Amino acid sequence: MIKTMKALIQREFWEHRGAFIKAPKIIGIVLLVTTLIAYITIRVTSAKVNGEAILQSGILELKDMSLENLILFWDGMFIGTSTLYFMVLFFVMYFFMLGSLYDDRKDGSILFWKSLPVSDAETVISKILTAILFVPIVYSLIYFVVLILLMIFYSIILLFHGLNPIELVWSPAQFIKGTLVMFSGTLIQAMWALPIYGWLMFCSAWFKKRPFIYSVIIPAIIAFSWYWFKVLTSLQFTNISVFKSPAVYLGHAMFPYSNDYMGFSGIQFNDDSEAQLSEILANLFASVQRMEILYGIIFAGILFSVSIWVRRYRNTT
Amino acid sequence: MTQMITANNLSKSYGKFEALKNINLSIGKGKIVGLIGPNGAGKTTLLKAMLGLTKYTGDLEVMGVNPFKDRAKLMEDICFIADVAVLPKWISVDQVLDFVEQTHPKFSREKAEKFLKKTKLGKKQKVKEMSKGMIVQLHLSIVMAIEAKILVLDEPTLGLDIIYRKDFYDNLLNDYFDHERTIVITTHQVEEVEHILTDLLFIKDGEIVLDSDMEELTNQYFEVMVSNDNYDDAISFKPLSTRKIFGKHVMLFKNVNRGELEALGDVQRPGVADLFVALLREEEQS
Incomplete structure (x- = not known):
């Protein structure tokens, strides 16, 4: 049972190597390369324009920052980079779930998978675990390495200019908190995304063609019909409460640390800006306690069960 | 078994x-x-x-x-x-x-x-x-x-x-x-x-039209190469099918005494494909 599950999850990583392992690595490389390019560009252009005066822009600006601002700078760095990872992870999972029970029907390999003594429930559960647990962990681990590389990279440049990297990088950067945001964030993101994943998996099992189109159009039609029904009954055109709860899930699924109800409309911080990372962590853990998570789990549980049923009794070719 | x-x-x-x-x-x-x-x-x-x-x-x-x-x-x-x-x-x-x-x-x-x-x-x-x-x-x-x-x-x-x-x-x-x-x-x-x-x-x-083992098949169905001289005799045994190859008639018989058939020409087990075609035709005619 555990051996089978391990093989099934391994299988997903073989099939989706590019999206599960290469993509987060590539983001890391892009982050490092753009940092390097920015540094070189500023060096070259400032040296050409008027020498020493502008040299202190870019990475070297750290030199003149107060400790408070240094902490803020590194908090911002962690939040910006982790946001990028959260977004990519969500999109990768969107298409993974959408193809999870569809791709092997399309290419006929479902008959090979079904020729092995593996139950359909095991197959479906392995895909869910991949999406909500294993890929988030892999993304977090790669992010952890990228962060270290980024900080080493900054340190080398600072050392090159005779500045102290301990003082400017390693001491103000809240590295532990930064990685904690990522590790807990990807898992909390998965909890918020569960109902979306459930819907995508259902589409993947149910539709014979174009699951992507259906996955988007059906919720859109339902929401707009509900909206028009509300408009016709109450004559309130501005009442958009219908879109609110899907937006809460979607918002948290993309930006798990957002703390407002609309998800998209921004992240609010206290004026006490020193607490940026701490506040994000607080938001993350507060969001887990919301009732929406429970409703989402119930909704997802129903759709996952239907998906197993469809896979078992209807998807045979 | x-x-x-x-x-x-x-x-x-x-x-x-x-x-x-x-x-x-x-x-x-x-x-x-x-x-x-x-x-x-x-x-x-x-x-x-x-x-x-x-x-x-x-x-x-x-x-x-x-x-x-x-x-x-x-x-x-x-x-x-x-x-x-x-x-x-x-x-x-x-x-x-x-x-x-x-x-x-x-x-x-x-x-x-x-x-x-x-x-x-x-x-x-x-x-x-x-x-x-x-x-x-x-x-x-x-x-x-x-x-x-x-x-x-x-x-x-x-x-x-x-x-x-x-x-x-x-x-x-x-x-x-x-x-x-x-x-x-x-x-x-x-x-x-x-x-x-x-x-x-x-x-x-959607229906099984023949369910047989190969041995039974060999005992029941015969393919005979009949020359022109024996054609009329052979027809009297009511072959399931007849086709002409190199001037000889290849006929398929069911449940006919093997000895009698051997008098008409070389007897062998029919090919599965020929047998299949013959049986389907027989089905259609009946």
Whole structure:
């Protein structure tokens, strides 16, 4: 049972190597390369324009920052980079779930998978675990390495200019908190995304063609019909409460640390800006306690069960 | 004899179309059964029912198990090759061996690797880089390394060139079949399998039109090369079919005394394809 599950999850990583392992690595490389390019560009252009005066822009600006601002700078760095990872992870999972029970029907390999003594429930559960647990962990681990590389990279440049990297990088950067945001964030993101994943998996099992189109159009039609029904009954055109709860899930699924109800409309911080990372962590853990998570789990549980049923009794070719 | 597969009044409809109509059959241990029929006759539907892949009405037991209810369990003892294209394109030889090794309790990796050594397949090679013939070699290597009791082959050699086809059946017969196992094959290329079959099932429009073992067939049906001189005599025995080859009449007879036929010309066992055509015609006329 555990051996089978391990093989099934391994299988997903073989099939989706590019999206599960290469993509987060590539983001890391892009982050490092753009940092390097920015540094070189500023060096070259400032040296050409008027020498020493502008040299202190870019990475070297750290030199003149107060400790408070240094902490803020590194908090911002962690939040910006982790946001990028959260977004990519969500999109990768969107298409993974959408193809999870569809791709092997399309290419006929479902008959090979079904020729092995593996139950359909095991197959479906392995895909869910991949999406909500294993890929988030892999993304977090790669992010952890990228962060270290980024900080080493900054340190080398600072050392090159005779500045102290301990003082400017390693001491103000809240590295532990930064990685904690990522590790807990990807898992909390998965909890918020569960109902979306459930819907995508259902589409993947149910539709014979174009699951992507259906996955988007059906919720859109339902929401707009509900909206028009509300408009016709109450004559309130501005009442958009219908879109609110899907937006809460979607918002948290993309930006798990957002703390407002609309998800998209921004992240609010206290004026006490020193607490940026701490506040994000607080938001993350507060969001887990919301009732929406429970409703989402119930909704997802129903759709996952239907998906197993469809896979078992209807998807045979 | 132990019955591996038994069906009683097995039926299956897709909407108004009846793919299987009250099929009764039983397949014993150690048989190699050819399931022969024209396109759309219900061959694949019947196999799918046996493999627990489709719902049906009536009774069907495969090794004492209801295949639709216990598919996952049943797959420990049944292997099938459904069509050449079913291995996933992205998987490599090593990966597919790893996966089957982890999930199938009766798979011997050692055996599979021994079969693969005889082929040109590399360990890291992916299915999408293989020809159809190579994919079948890989699939067959896996299947032959599983200690299964029943092997189901649905058009296993479709689209393969002749060398691969010959190898496929040679391997199957020499390295796999051992009279403890049961094999069910459907194919359009009847000529290639008829020498290995022990039993025949003809299916047409969802019904079994012939269920016979090869020995019975040899005792019941005769093909005679009749010269022009004996033509009228031969016709009096009411042949099932007649065709003309090189100025002689090749006639197919059922249940006629062999001695009497030998007076007319050379007597031999008819080919499965000829027999099939003759039986279908007979059905249509009656």
